[in-house]
Amino acid sequence: MSKFLITIVGPTAIGKTSLAIKLARNYKTEIISADSRQFYKELNIGTAKPSNDELLSIKHHLINNISVNDKYDISQFESDARKIIDKLFKTKDYVILVGGSGLYIDTILYGIDKIPNVKESLRKELNMEFQNNGLKNLLAQLKKIDPITYKNIDLNNHRRIIRALEVSISSKKPYSSFLTDSVKESNYNEIIIGLNCDRDKLHSLINKRVDKMIQCGLIEEVEKLVKFKNLNALNTIGYKEIFDYLDNKISLEQSSEKIKTNSRRYAKRQLTYFNSNKTINWFDSQYEITNIIKLIESKRITQQLT
Numbered sequence: 001m002s003k004f005l006i007t008i009v010g011p012t013a014i015g016k017t018s019l020a021i022k023l024a025r026n027y028k029t030e031i032i033s034a035d036s037r038q039f040y041k042e043l044n045i046g047t048a049k050p051s052n053d054e055l056l057s058i059k060h061h062l063i064n065n066i067s068v069n070d071k072y073d074i075s076q077f078e079s080d081a082r083k084i085i086d087k088l089f090k091t092k093d094y095v096i097l098v099g100g101s102g103l104y105i106d107t108i109l110y111g112i113d114k115i116p117n118v119k120e121s122l123r124k125e126l127n128m129e130f131q132n133n134g135l136k137n138l139l140a141q142l143k144k145i146d147p148i149t150y151k152n153i154d155l156n157n158h159r160r161i162i163r164a165l166e167v168s169i170s171s172k173k174p175y176s177s178f179l180t181d182s183v184k185e186s187n188y189n190e191i192i193i194g195l196n197c198d199r200d201k202l203h204s205l206i207n208k209r210v211d212k213m214i215q216c217g218l219i220e221e222v223e224k225l226v227k228f229k230n231l232n233a234l235n236t237i238g239y240k241e242i243f244d245y246l247d248n249k250i251s252l253e254q255s256s257e258k259i260k261t262n263s264r265r266y267a268k269r270q271l272t273y274f275n276s277n278k279t280i281n282w283f284d285s286q287y288e289i290t291n292i293i294k295l296i297e298s299k300r301i302t303q304q305l306t
Contacts, residue, residue, distance in 0.1 A: 002303045003089045005188040006296060008098040009105060009274050010195035011267035013205040014285050017050050019195065020098040021058050022289050023296075027094040030059040032081055034099030034108065037236060038063045039072060042225060045218045046238035048209065068225075068233040073163075075115060078107040085188070094296075102152070102273035109190055115178050118170040126162045141165060146174035152273050156240075156262055159232035191299050193292060194280040196271065201285070206263045210238075214256060218242060237262045 006023060008016050020031050033039075037047040041064040049055075049063060061084045066072050081097075085108070088095045099105055129137060138161050143150040149164045164175040171178075197205075222242040228234050229243055238259055245255035274280060281295055 002093075002189050002300065004094050004296070004300060004303075005085065005108075005190050006094055006096050007105060007109065007190060007192045008096065008195070009102070009192060009280065010100065010285075011202060011270045012048070012100055012263055013209045013267070014195045014197065014202065015205075016098050016100065016195060017048075017054065019193070019287070019289075019292070020096050021050075021054055023094075023292070024058045024096050026289075026293060027092075027096075029092045029094045029096060030061065030088055031096045031098060032061045032084055033063045034077075034081070034097055034101055034104040035063075036099075036101040036104055037233065039066050039077075040064075040068045040233050041066070042068050042228065043221075043233065043239070045213050045216055045221045046236075046242075048213070068228050068231050074103060074107055077104055078111070081108050100270050102270065109188070109192075115167055115175075116171050118166040122166050122169060123162065126165055130158050130162065135161065138162065138165060142168075145169075146176055148174065148176035152176075152269060154237075154266055154269065156237065156265075158235055189299075189303055190279070191296055192277070192280045193295075194274060194282040195285050195287070196282055197285040202267060203264055205285075206267060207260050210256060210259045210263065213238065213259075214252075219245070219252075222246065237266060 006027075008020050008023075010016050024031050035047065037043055038049050039062060040047070043049075050060060054060075055063070062077070062080060065080075085095050085097075097105070097108060126138065135155070135158055138158070139150070139155060142153075142161055142165055145168050146164060149168075153160055153164060155161070167175045167178065196202075218238065219242055222239055223246065225234060225239070226243075226246070234240070234243070241250075241255045241258040241262070244250050244258075245252050250258070283292060
């Protein structure tokens with residue numbers, strides 16, 4: 001029987017984790033996270049990690065595996081994830097890959113070229129520019145030298161923006177070219193499931209999630225992370241806005257609204273990215289799980305007959 005990597009994608013708050021757990025239970029398998037922030041053991045509420053009960057019910061990989069102090073890039077993720085998948089396929093016919101970070105998903109499905117090393121002096125220079133002048137100049141530079149990355153990247157995430165710039169400047173090639181030029185042959189039979197819904201409903205889901213995060217202790221979580229405030233992992237949606245509140249720059253209500261706004265913008269970029277992949281099988285967020293299982297089974301039968 002062929003082995004299948006079932007990949008679940010979609011915008012933030014759409015319900016990817018819930019679907020992944022249902023499918024993992026059905027196929028008696030395990031889940032690999034492709035979320036670029038759930039690696040960090042210190043970040044929980046703000047990254048919408050699976051609950052403790054969910055983590056206990058199904059084995060998850062690449063969640064809580066590093067500290068915010070650790071260096072961990074997309075190449076390391078690719079290596080770790082592929083090792084886990086290959087190991088699981090020795091005993092299981094299906095493995096679940098789930099996440100909303102498109103580039104991380106693509107490294108597993110299609111691979112990436114080896115990204116060149118950059119000089120530490122350039123990285124410091126770009127970080128200094130960010131510290132002194134914010135993102136405005138960096139974004140203008142990225143838009144000029146790599147419009148593809150500019151279109152798809154989280155425009156509020158200075159860590160990723162600086163990474164794209166340093167690679168583009170060092171190599172004299174757009175950062176996006178390293179993600180698309182030499183697609184590697186995949187050893188996996190891939191079935192990609194996408195979840196989506198209409199915009200108003202998605203915005204409502206996002207708003208409810210943010211409200212729940214705050215009710216469940218997001219502020220208290222961020223207070224405990226103040227000593228890590230300057231680390232790249234903390235300069236992301238759900239954390240930087242609360243830091244502004246704790247620094248008395250904005251009110252709690254303003255902070256909450258900023259998280260919602262930034263999350264909605266991020267969801268839009270996620271959908272733009274995923275919509276470029278025509279192999280995704282899209283389902284409404286109010287899916288019938290039996291319909292998704294039927295699709296997977298039909299793909300399996302088709303594969304066996306070819």
